Amino acid sequence: MDPCTYKCYHTHDHDSRKFLEDYFSDNPEMAFKENSLIFPIQNLTRVFAAGHIKGDILLDLSIGSLVHHLYSACECFKDIIVLKDKDRCILELKRWVDKRTGAFHWGHAAKLHVDLEGKSHELEDKEVKVRSAIQHVLKCNFENKNMIEPIVLPPADCIISFGLLEAISKGQDDYIRYLRKFSRLLKPGGHFILFGCLGMTYITVGKEKFHILSYDEEFARKALEGEDFIIDDCKVQKRTAVSDLTDYEGIIFIVAHKEK
Template sequence: MDSTTHKFYHVHGMDSRSHLDTYFSNKEDMVFAEDTLKFPMVMIHYQFSTGRAEGTFLIDISIGSFIHHLYSASKFFKKIVLLKFQEKCIMELNRWLHDRTGAYDWSHTSSAAAELEGTRDQLQEQDMRLRSSIKQILKCDFEQENISNQVLLPLADCIISAWILEIISKNEDEYMKNLEKIIKLLKPGGQLLLIAALDITYWFVGAELFHSFKCNEEFVKNAFVKLGLVINYCAVQRRRNVSNLTDYKAILFIAGRKGQ
């Protein structure tokens, strides 16, 4: 596939609602649930419930406007800040955050989160707890030295980054620079939880074709080590669907602690 026809998510933007419907919804024809919904939620819940990642302040830097991966985080982190590339994604998130008409329905994931926690009789509390934990949704810019777009944030105890580095990086050098900028927002001893699509070269939202930098597990692990992160957990789930909307081979979850 000709890479010159690919759009770049952080440059050209995308239809945030179509992205959610395609990759994160509860629709019958949404085939990615095992990889995009269940696997990240189980992995993140495990990290927090076992005390592997802890603190009070968490930053999330992820593609699009999904929130399901943050349900477990909100049980342990009282302050969560989201960094987003697009105003459309910020607007989408604000609709959900303030429970406005037309907000995206995340009930399929709030129920999954409650099941993970063993609190299925407290479904409404999942959404309430997460809403109260999210303190800011800010626009980010990786062209700036401070990616939080001139807003000075305190260093985070934990950062979650899902499906963003491979999407905004053209090559290995850019990937390393972008990862380094994320790590700069992490306090010494803090934990980075990264979710990535492996061996991906493209993905569709509607009729729009988007770029992705193809990387494998070994490359990501080496990047962590080179930038001073001590890897303390890694899991790979082989792709569990058939679709021509994207060509990733597996989903990677990796956790690394920043040196003191």
Template sequence: MDPSSNKKLYHKHGLDSRTLLETYYSAAPDMTFKEDGLTFPIEKLHNALSKGHMTGKLLIDISGGPLVHHLYSACEFFQEIIVLRANEKCITEIQKWQKDRTGAFSWEHVAKHVTDLEGKSDECEAKEMKLKSAITHVVNFDTETESLTDLIGVPQADCIISHGFMDMVCKDQDDYMRNLRKILKLLKPGGHLILFGGINLSYFTVGEQKFHAFSYDETFASNALLAEGLTILQCEVTPRKSKSHLTDYDGVFFISACKQK
């Protein structure tokens, strides 16, 4: 990262988690990033899980920000979900939602979308409750920790989802590979990894603050997974639909891969 850029680091400087959610993930009719930030990951994950190849007891979610929208489909296929975040304010935001505290951000628009996809549009409230119950731990961690396995003390996962984490915390290609290897240590042989990220994203804005993002594309991400011995099952990209100066990505991608036994 260019030290002269004055961009903040999400996991070191903190951010206003509520402003991030309201800017990029809200239910507002004119929310600029709806198609890229909500519709794309929700529908891709629903389609991938519906095939029945990815299921099991434990899912670990290592994503950026206080995001949970990508987990609404996952709670139908995994008994337990452990959420890892590298930012304390984002941990608080998620726990406020999970425990139904006053002022919690509402993800009802996502529950509605997912239940519509599942053909269960009358089960929106039940979906909300099921996801909250499936999340057993919300854990803060230091990205400098060498072994995440030692940190959280859990068995390896059947599946790991990472949405935006690599974009927000990695400084360069070497740092990306280091973080990827840490994540893969948490995945059991034969388990699945699902990645969502921005294409050529170099910054995102939350309120008045500009944050660093590692700029890469789906080709780099796919090659990184192949280099670590994973098999790519699916890779899809979509061009950017939003028009905004708040961030500079060219598109978004979805990759699913399997860790070889």
């Protein structure tokens, strides 16, 4: 397929459930477990356990209807506010939060978290805590100056962004522009936690391929530093999956804080 025919994540709809099933499920045939589930959960558990990142508000700006990256965070923040630009993603996430019939099953991710924390007996409590912490799931528009106008959010203590910046950016200038918008939602001294796919040009959801901005570790670091972030932690894991659904080369995890 010619890359110019790829769809764009933020202008075309996608099958939110198919995306979760192919990249984040507990299906034995799901090829991405090591990169999309284990690597993020291990690093988030480690970082939040240190106790340095905490506060009142955590803002989540991530691709799809992901939940697994919020399990460790719910122990450190009173409220989690999730921003989505897709109605289908909002409905998918709210179905899980409200424990509706047919919601996507995230129990495998919860188990990974509690096992790493050495609290396997708290599996059910972990699910309850995450659901309780997600106070709001709000519709946003990445092109607006205030992405959730007319609502004005209080500055966040921390932002987590999982795979979104490269999905909504056509080029590197877009990536930096959106990163700047996201960072304006953060308190001075607040933390930004970034997960991204390195060297990735497309992702397949159902029968459709979506454009993804390809970048490397150096670009990600410079983009954050250019917005006055100080990088505290950075880990990269090479691709382990064997699949033609997507072509990423590795996963990057960065923790940075905003200069006061």
